[in-house]
Amino acid sequence: MDIKHATALVSGANRGIGRALVEALLSAGVTKVYAAARDVEKVVAGDMRVVAVPLDVTDDASVVALAKRADDVTLLVNNAGVLDFGSVVDAPRAAFERNFAANFYGVLAMSKAFAPVIEQNGGGAVVNILTLVALASMPGLGVYNASKAAAWSLNQSLRAALSRRNIAVHGVFPGAVDTDMLAGVEMPKTSPADVAKAIVAGVSTVVEDIFPDPMSSSVYEAWRKDHKAVEKQFAAM
Ligand SMILES: NC(=O)c1ccc[n+]([C@@H]2O[C@H](COP(=O)([O-])OP(=O)(O)OC[C@H]3O[C@@H](n4cnc5c(N)ncnc54)[C@H](OP(=O)(O)O)[C@@H]3O)[C@@H](O)[C@H]2O)c1
Numbered sequence: 001m002d003i004k005h006a007t008a009l010v011s012g013a014n015r016g017i018g019r020a021l022v023e024a025l026l027s028a029g030v031t032k033v034y035a036a037a038r039d040v041e042k043v044v045a046g047d048m049r050v051v052a053v054p055l056d057v058t059d060d061a062s063v064v065a066l067a068k069r070a071d072d073v074t075l076l077v078n079n080a081g082v083l084d085f086g087s088v089v090d091a092p093r094a095a096f097e098r099n100f101a102a103n104f105y106g107v108l109a110m111s112k113a114f115a116p117v118i119e120q121n122g123g124g125a126v127v128n129i130l131t132l133v134a135l136a137s138m139p140g141l142g143v144y145n146a147s148k149a150a151a152w153s154l155n156q157s158l159r160a161a162l163s164r165r166n167i168a169v170h171g172v173f174p175g176a177v178d179t180d181m182l183a184g185v186e187m188p189k190t191s192p193a194d195v196a197k198a199i200v201a202g203v204s205t206v207v208e209d210i211f212p213d214p215m216s217s218s219v220y221e222a223w224r225k226d227h228k229a230v231e232k233q234f235a236a237m
Contacts, residue, residue, distance in 0.1 A: 001075065001124065001125050001168065001203055002204075003028040003029060003030050003075075004029040004030070006075040006124065006125075007030070007032045007034075007072045007073050008025050008030050008032070008033045008034065008073070008074075008075040008077060009036055009066075009070055009073045009075070010025070010035060010036060010077040010079055011079050011106075011110065012057075012080030013035035013036055013037050014037035014039065014042035014043050015180060016180055016181060017192045017196060018035075019035075019192070020195065021077055021079060021199065021200070022044075022050060023193065023196065024193070024197050024199070024200045025200060028200050028204065030049065031049065032049050032051065032072070033051070034066075035053070037052065037053075038054070058101040058102055060109055063110055063113050064113055067113035067114055067116075067117055071120075072117075073114055073117050073118060074121045074122070074123070074125070075118075075124050075127070075203070076114045076118065076124075076126045077129070078111065078126065078128045080106060081102055081106075081129065081181075082098060082099055082103065083099070083144045085140060086140070086142065086143060087139050087140065087142050088139075088146065096147070099147040100146075100147045100150070103147035103151055104154065107128055107151050107154060108154060114126070115162055118165075118167050119166065119167065123165070124167055124168075125170060125203055126167060126168070127169075127172060127203055128151060128154075128171055129174070129199075130151055130155065130172055130173050131144075131145075131173060132174060132211075132219055132220075134148040134152040135227070136227065136234045137149070137231070139235060155169060155171040159208070170202065170207070170209070171209050171210070172199055172209075173209065173211050173212075173220065174195050174212055175213050175214070175219065176188065176213075176215055177189055177190055177191075177192055177195050178192065194212075195212045198212035199212050
């Protein structure tokens with residue numbers, strides 16, 4: 001995709017990877033970027049190409065209103081997400097509902113609302129920020145894993161459905177990234193700026209499945225060779 005001619009929309013654009021994605025898109029010469037956030041006051045503007053817009057991906061009315069307003073979008077980045085720690089046997093149902101609401105149903109609602117917009121604008125792309133642990137589950141992140149694995153399946157179905165409408169669908173599988181989401185978790189992490197740059201490069205060169213950091217690309221290689229070995233390795237963490 002030619003980023004320079006794209007009008008992008010990034011959900012969860014006020015912090016973390018979403019904020020870095022806005023910066024990376026601006027650096028790549030994007031025409032315009034809607035920086036969508038639950039609280040627009042928290043969006044860092046400063047570049048005339050940034051338009052801060054309100055969005056709660058779990059609220060259908062908010063999603064539909066934004067699709068009406070941002071009717072020039074050609075590149076949708078479903079970045080907004082939440083993570084509840086805890087094992088599947090201990091976590092309350094509410095934790096599953098919270099994670100599925102944002103990480104699965106949020107992606108579904110946004111993709112359904114914006115597919116006609118992108119199509120009307122001559123085609124483009126949808127980018128879904130998934131996670132490496134969608135491929136193999138880490139038990140301490142059991143709730144989150146399940147919602148993201150479901151989103152990975154959704155990503156594949158969307159790709160099949162939207163390719164006919166001239167819309168490419170990209171899945172992104174980051175490893176550990178240094179944002180609020182993993183605050184307090186001690187492990188090597190990649191900066192959101194580096195991850196965002198790699199995502200934009202992947203979309204520009206039409207890489208369907210993007211592994212945007214050293215951890216994700218090395219685990220992906222191991223998973224391709226022996227997915228059961230990676231499952232066992234993650235299970236022991
Ligand atoms: N950090 C990692 O290691 C990592 C690894 C793999 C994948 N990811 C994925 O990358 C994406 C971004 O994560 P991050 O690390 O940047 O996390 P983060 O710093 O916690 O930011 C999450 C963003 O999502 C927004 N958000 C949450 N629920 C929302 C909702 N219902 N509607 C609209 N926005 C909502 C948050 O808005 P508020 O400020 O209003 O809460 C915030 O802007 C997520 O999908 C995450 O699963 C992260």
